[in-house]
Amino acid sequence: MNTPSYRLYHYWRSSASWRVRIALAWKKIEFESIPVNLLDGESESPAHLKRNPAGFVPVLELNRGPHAGEKLTESLAIIRYLEETHPEAPTLFPGTAFDRAKIWALAEVVNSGTQPFQNISVMEKHSVDGEEQKRWSIHWITHGLEVFETLIQSGKGQFSHGDHFSLADTCLIPQVYSAKRYDIDLSAFPKLKHIYETSLNLPAIVQSHPDRYKP
């Protein structure tokens, strides 16, 4: 009777998963949480590959409507879908078309320019040496944060683009969390560090935080 409209397949520490959890929390949309373990091979299991042939989380399954049972993949595509189908909910795409172009570009600096290189399968393909895998990830995360910091430098707002929390911040927060796991020094990125630290107190970030989903 009270089944939420969505079922989210995700992993607590996956940054793409956290992005979608942030969007759901921001828009106050309830969901059923289904953990998929990235470390024990569950994400490469036949059951999960049927949900997403890329073997990635998150996957958002629709529970209602004409597409009930269908599964959506790719975090930005999912967030874009939630934006379009819940126009009454708080937006992650504030401002004008120009603002949205800047916001989306920042999101892609993380989504396509940073995060892919820290995927386990990519690290393992790059090297069998754990230390080299770590150096590789640190290199790409640092580079991505440098680009992000440069792009937001001239901005005067309190978030990545202006004074409204947006898709750019939705991608930034989990990426900085991941940088901290690698002990990357954030002092070279004062602006994004500040955004990260102040955002941690936002209800949508508290509610969606990896710690809340830790097994």
Next chain:
Amino acid sequence: MNTPSYRLYHYWRSSASWRVRIALAWKKIEFESIPVNLLDGESESPAHLKRNPAGFVPVLELNRGPHAGEKLTESLAIIRYLEETHPEAPTLFPGTAFDRAKIWALAEVVNSGTQPFQNISVMEKHSVDGEEQKRWSIHWITHGLEVFETLIQSGKGQFSHGDHFSLADTCLIPQVYSAKRYDIDLSAFPKLKHIYETSLNLPAIVQSHPDRYKP
């Protein structure tokens, strides 16, 4: 007097550049073409890093309106902007919110799941050996096309999602072109191979094709 509204900084063989050229051609939007050479270091020059601190092409500069002189980065963000600001032009996001979620996910399979690994800087960071760089690229392109082919398998339309050319095809065509440069056998991907081959005859593909911009 007759200056186009946009100036596109791009490289003839860059797949992300071609995506934006496809979108501009699809929407019949004129632009001034400014080549940026990816092979001789021009994309890492101070002049280009000022346009895009990531050192990537394409960059779309706005020539008119309140944001004249501003530069937009990230191919999908640019295409999304063109869609929003030219609603009268033919769309690359046909259908419903659900269709757009599927289209955007396919675009990201290429944009964040495939193309980043074939960037020159990434190949060079992975290995100094040219043959290993090639193996690395072939591995990721093949994997990306496998995921794409699986996702479109159940579709009945003539394009990646349904019977309308979309953002998914806009990302697919340049990626397949790149796969062919690496001599990747496409026979394992009959559906996307067919889409690629038939799309080559579309006016927007002919007009935006790398051959047209070869120095």
